[in-house]
Amino acid sequence: MIEKLSLTCDRVRSHWQLPCCHSYCGVPVRGKDMLIYSHVDTEQKPLLLTGHHGEIGAMTFGKGSSPVFLCSASADYIIVWEIELCQMRVKEGHVAAGIVIGTLLDEVVHLSFCYSDERVAACSGRSVFILSSKRQEVIFTLEGHLGPSTSAEFCPWNKDVLISTSEDRTFKVWDLKTGAVSYQSFVLSAFPLISACFLEETRQLITGSTDGQVWCFSLHDDHKFHLVSKMDLEKMEKRHQLHQETVSHQAGGEEPSEDTVETTKPVLKIASCSSFTDTNNEQKKDSSWLCIGSFDGLYVVDLATSELLTALYFKDFPHLSITMANSWTISPARDNSMAFLVTSLFTPSVVLLELDPCDLGKIWACCKGFSVFPSSPPLPESPLNARLKETEPSHPEKKGGTKDQPLVFHSKVKSSGYTSTPRRTMFSSKTNIQKNRSSSKPNKNTGLLFRDYPADSEAPTTPHAHLSVANKPVYCLQYSGDGKQILCGLGDSSVLLYKSSLTGNPAVYTGHDKPVSSVSWSLNRQCWLSASEDQSLRIWAHGSTDPAFIMGNSLFSKPIRDAQFYYLDKFLLFASGPSLYLYLYDVDTTHDDIKRYHQRSVVKLAKRFTTPSPTYITALSAVNDFLSHIVLLCGSDRSIRVFDMNKSTVASQLLDAHCRAVHCITQNKGSMFSTQAPDSYNLFLTSAVKDGVKIWDLRTLRCVRRYENHLNRCHPCSAAISPCGRFIASGSEDNAAYVYDIRSSSYLHKLQKHSDTVLSVTFNPATPERAKSLSSYCSGQTANTEVDSAVCSRMSHESETQTELRQHLPNQLACVQHSWNCNEDC
Secondary structure (H helix, E strand, O other), X not given: OEEEEEEEOOOOOOOOEOOEOOOEEXXXXXXXXXXXXXXXXXXOOOEEEOOOOOOOOEEEEOOOOOOOEEEEEOOOEEEXXXXXXXXXXXXXXXXXXXEEEEEOOOOOOEEEEOOOOOEEEEEEOOEEEEEEOXXXXXXXXXXXXXXXXXXXXXXXXXXXXXXXXXXXXXXXXXXXOOOEEEEEOOOOOOOOEEEEEEEOOOOEEEEEEOOOEEXXXXXXXXXXXEEEEEEEHHHHHHHHHXXXXXXXXXXXOOOOOOOOOOOOOOOOEEEEEXXXXXEOOEEEEEEEEEEEEOOOEEEEEEOOOOEEEEEEEHHHOOOOOOOOEEEEEEEEOHHHOEEEEEEEOOOOEEEEEEEOOXXXXXXXXXXXXXXXXXXXXOOOOXXXXXXXXXXXXXXXXXXXXXOOOOOOOOOXXXXXXXXXXXXXXXXXXXXXOOOOHHHHOOOOOOOHHHOOOOOOXXXXXXXXXXXXXXXXXXXXXXXXXXXXXXXXEEOOOOEEEEEOOXXXXXXXXXXXXXXXXXXEEOOOOOEEXXXXXXXXXXXXEOOOOOEXXXXXXXXXOOOEEEEEEEOOOOEEEEEEOOEEEEEEEEOOXXXXXXXXXXXXXXXXXXXXXXXXXXXXXXXXXXXXXXXOOEEEEEEOOOOEEEEEOOOOEEEEEEXXXXXXXXXXXXXXXXXXXXXXXXXXXXXXXXXXXXXOEEEEEOOOOEEEEEEOOOOOOOOOOOEEEOOOOOEEEEEXXXXXXXXXXXXXXXXXXXXXXXXXXXXXXXXOOOOOOOOOOOEXXXXXXXXXXXXXXXXXXXXXXXXXXXXXXXXXXXXXXXXXXXXXXXXXXO
């Protein structure tokens, strides 16, 4: 930050609204006069404005660049000044004069121009006055707050919308056509709301309180507001400092040892800022941030992630003539820079600061980059080069098969034909061939594997099928790679295999003793695995009701987490307690009725990794669709670790990624039917109780967006990314599934009609066959639900009405729900 001007006022006053715009700034002198300075030409003599009889309480500039209007308010008058006209009158030897637009409105604490500079909002007591800027006229007197109003701002995209905040800890949205309240918030905090602003780009409303809380609301034309995110300035600062310490420690730097005192950080002022770059003589917008002025410095927040980008403390700039702030005024300046007019908390001084937002990207130094795609082949000593044996064992021959015999084993050998009459007709066409009618029928699924996933498909909005299982809560589900089948792990220790249309009776697989926690398909779809809370893992060959291999028998002391196939089906990857296991395997699918219980499949431990004690692995994720050395681990210490399987080491870690331990981590794996940009595969998302869903970029190991509209207070609700990479779905405890646009922090659709908590969601990876569809619901009912006994043993079929609704759809989403408590590790 650069200090442009240092000014002196008469006395110290709390929450003093001072004017600042792209060219001018001002301060009151002698209580009732004003000095207007040009921060474009700091050598220019300031403009003196007189006319108030009482002490000035608030001043503000208009939103336009030419002409520049200034509004000042005291207990007797509210006056609007045209700066260029006043400068001209002073040069001519006359006294600068303004237009009185209001009288005797009591003490005014806040002023604001509309974006056309035609109206002015003045906060005085519990009322907000809407005045004309051209003449003395009170257009509206807005009353309704239970405490003194603290700020008022006009909406930039709708001139008839105004927001006001108050010490009663609420804000109101006013319709200036009628002067009525169109929306009133609930009590947001135990402390007064003192600042607010609009974000035109995202159509959102931001408000802040004196205890450092910031709320972001979406603002729709139908006045249906909903909370997008809530931020705590103090908590964001702690996470930022912890991240900086981690980066410094990994780089070999010294950790800061100074003690810090916890203090409340009031949100004195909020404004948006943007960073631009010049490309081919055109300015391109890089990113948008939120500037929050507090008493100890300026905080720059990435609103998409609710994370602190950087904190500019006054103590870190010794050349500044201010150490603690009393009030802030933030305004865009020339050359895309930001101007800040700050008053001192303890001394009667005012400073004008300037900051280039492009420098913020340099301040936000990122970690060393990672990529989900390998840049080199595996090392010779890498566990990825492990093999079961030097020569693969031959499988036993099938029963009833042909044995090895001599080349000629018949008792009678036919003559070679040299002594017989030569045949005259060597070839004859067959004319009595029966056409196979079944082969002439078109296959409905013929083009399924040759169609691409529609990149411009719409998000699911309407239910397609609803299946209920009594006393069998569904814990997990996963589509096969071709999208034709879906696995459901149930709470009664069984696994159901359904068609993707959820029609017909499922195949039932049993054998576990406790609820099934995870299921996973192999890449070739010839086998799949299931892991259970009984500390066992089973591999199932497709088409067989008996497991091809069982891992358990006290091999693991803790339940198995997120078991999956890895490295193009070469390994089995899963976690148990603090350990990460990598197993080689060979599944034998031959069938022998005599030796059916003889274990012919083989597994071999390739590597075992252990996290620092007492950190347990709560979730993991790895890509199996292509070769990748990266494995993502989430620990009970709320951390995310990037594990390099090639080097058998933790490449990087992020501490305190969530406020709770992560219970779900999902990578953007796409599907065999979709095509995405290579960089998009470096995105992954995490879910934690009471902390929403976050999207992370593996290249920088930073959160890039956050979603908090769904309700997740105690259950481990999972999330999923669509194959096209445009949507995110998340379960919720308010009996709904939420669908988000990956480019926005607000949800697109709320899929309701569930009867209980939605725990798991997943997208169909294949090209959908229907042109308008929606979601398929697998609903697990609670134990006390009254259902027919015939329904308890199987899923219910589709009704005729549901069958009629099955039209072509652009996206399929499957959700499961139940009301069981989450386990201790989550």
